[in-house]
Amino acid sequence: MKNGRYEEAGRTEWYDNGKLHRTGGPAVLWDDGYAEWRLNGELHRRNGPAIKYNNGTQVWYLHGKIHRLNGPAIERKDGKAEWYLHGVRTTKDRVQRIYLNSKINFFLSIANKLKQTLITAVSLSRTKSISTSLTTQAIPSRSGLEDLINDEPSLQEQLKIKLENDLRSKGGRL
Structure with missing residues (x-):
């Protein structure tokens, strides 16, 4: 052998x-x-x-x-x-469509993990008894944060446009 x-x-x-x-x-x-x-x-x-x-x-x-x-x-x-x-x-079109969708899904999974991390961080900061005034000034309210990061259709559309533009500008290769 x-x-x-x-x-x-x-x-x-x-x-x-x-x-x-x-x-x-x-x-x-x-x-x-x-x-x-x-x-x-x-x-x-x-x-x-x-x-x-x-x-x-x-x-x-x-x-x-x-x-x-x-x-x-x-x-x-x-x-x-x-x-x-x-x-x-x-075909080239099928490969590019699958590749684009895989990138969108990858970025969305990262955004969802970040969203959960931020929500957890805000929740934990609310339970700490350090200083209520410092906490409320330094960290946005939970509902305000959720509104900000729950705008997923906008995030999805921005990612799709960005990746499609990148794909076009590089002749089909990312």
Whole structure:
């Protein structure tokens, strides 16, 4: 069973328990520049292409399936692109819609966590017996704070507009 680094015939390969595997770099590297990122034998790379061809073509994989959420899964040197999600070919518009929705949901979940944290902080500050006048001057009333952060339709619309503008300005890539 192969373990570690092996060099032969113009290429270097890294193995773990008999499978091509390497974290922090490609598991297969050819002298001509071709490179593959693999994890436990599967083509996989989270923040970049899992295959880089020496002609400039790049292909994104996640857990052994061709996949990319924030751009085309295949970028060719001539500028042509192909879009895939979880191994299934799809359209640029569908990928961008899914990506935009994932970003909106991510930001909304952060906003909801912040909202709950702020409400809890205000509630706790009301129960402390430090100084009523200091507390009421330093922290807005609970109902005023809730009104401020409950304006979710406005928040959702602002996030959607911001992300759509970012998407357009970067040619479909965030």
